[in-house]
Amino acid sequence: MTQGVTEISGKVYELHMLIFYICCAIALVVFGAMFYSIINHRKSKGAVAAHFHESTKVEIIWTIIPIVILVLMAIPATKTLIAMEDTTQSDLTVKITGSQWKWHYSYFDQGVEFYSLLATSQKEIDGEAPKGAHYLLEVDNPLVLPINRKVRFLMTSDDVIHSWWVPDFAVKKDTIPGFINEAWTRIDEPGVYRGQCAELCGKAHGFMPIVVHAMSEDDYDAWLEEKKVELAQAQEDAAASLTVSLSMDELMASGEKVYLDRCSVCHQANGAGIPGAFPAIKGSKVVTGDLDEHINIIVNGRPGTAMQAFANQLTDQEIAAVTTYQRNGFGNDTGDLVQASDVNAFKVQEQASKEGE
Structure with missing residues (x-):
């Protein structure tokens, strides 16, 4: 628990300490009474257990006292919670x-x-x-x-x-x-x-x-x-990259960086994936198969799976680079070289198809 650097974090800290001290006081009273009774009213000292039935007065006392304590705790807690939820008048x-x-x-x-x-x-x-x-x-x-x-x-x-x-x-x-x-x-x-x-x-x-x-x-x-x-x-x-053609070496170097930053967390840095959870890139039928389908999965993801759509997360140049890297790395060696213009052309064709529907 930290006091933090906001007014609310300070209130939360103070509330935490207030409740903590109340709990300590309750523990001191309850355990103090318990140990006092155990030590001073033990059988070895000749203490004899009293025999009595329920007491209405005691029942009322041990019901009212906890209620009062809970109310005293609830008042500052409620004020703090209300303040935490008040998002009005924001800048x-x-x-x-x-x-x-x-x-x-x-x-x-x-x-x-x-x-x-x-x-x-x-x-x-x-x-x-x-x-x-x-x-x-x-x-x-x-x-x-x-x-x-x-x-x-x-x-x-x-x-x-x-x-x-x-x-x-x-x-x-x-x-x-x-x-x-x-x-x-x-x-x-x-x-x-x-x-x-x-x-x-x-x-x-x-x-x-x-x-x-x-x-x-x-x-x-x-x-x-x-x-x-x-x-x-x-x-x-990004717009200028559509008119630039990069070499295989340039695409592979850029693609490796994108892959390690965005893809390796699921598919692993070595492209082996995690069996039963995330498919391997190495030897993948998608990666070594139809190029448009490969681009489509990177751009639009796969609904219902952990594969996200990267259309708005990566530029066309980055998508082209990581596609090239996946198709030629990890021993896939398809020889395919993908440019930003290819990715853009795919998006334009996809958009035209949607509008035609």
């Missing part, structure tokens, strides 16, 4: 979407959204490199928030139940598919705050950290403008 709204195994952050009315993935290297995880100071608690894109502003969170999930938990904010809320949960925070101090998914959400549950970078209001506003420029530039680069 900023962020949608948080959990998926296996990453977080998607979308800033409402700002045009900014991005995915946040584990940044700990596979070599650290495999024990082939020294573990960093924030092992399994570091991400490539942290959630950036301003201090002294009320931030409202809308939380949901793409697949299974996750739980967004940052102890320093006293925020822990389940993200449930097809359902929207709400929470909020107002951070008092700038800093970097870390949390984790607190719901057993599958194989890589422990590889789904949360990092929040709290900035001063001016620094946050400047970051937001920089992020908008960065995302706009990324869109321009």
Whole structure:
């Protein structure tokens, strides 16, 4: 239990300590009376057990006293719970979407959204490199928030139940598919705050950290403008990539990075998959078969399985690279070379087909 860096986290801490002290006092009275009776009214001292029937007075006393104690505990607890659920009059709204195994952050009315993935290297995880100071608690894109502003969170999930938990904010809320949960925070101090998914959400549950970078209001506003420029530039680069043809070596190098970042958590770094859970890439009939079907699965995923749709998570260039890597790595050696224009052409044809229906 930490006092945290928000008013609510402070109230939760104080409530926790208040209830703890009340429980200690109750334990002291109950066990004190019990041990006093055992020691001073034992048979060896000649004590004789009294014989009596129920007492209405005693029944009333030991019913009223617990009720009074519970009411005294419920009043501050209710006030804190009501405050925790009051998401009104927020200054900023962020949608948080959990998926296996990453977080998607979308800033409402700002045009900014991005995915946040584990940044700990596979070599650290495999024990082939020294573990960093924030092992399994570091991400490539942290959630950036301003201090002294009320931030409202809308939380949901793409697949299974996750739980967004940052102890320093006293925020822990389940993200449930097809359902929207709400929470909020107002951070008092700038800093970097870390949390984790607190719901057993599958194989890589422990590889789904949360990092929040709290900035001063001016620094946050400047970051937001920089992020908008960065995302706009990324869109321009994605459009420009459609006219560029990369070599096999370039695609394989880029594809390997995408694969290790996005695919290896399920299909394994060696492409062997996990029998009964995640199919192997090595020797896969999909990977070595029809190219359009392979692209289709990466772009649209497979409903009812853990295979997600990556159409909005990866650029056409990244999809082309990882497709090329899968079709030529792990001994598959199909010789197929996929360009961003091929992926874009597939999407255009798919869209035209849907409109024709």
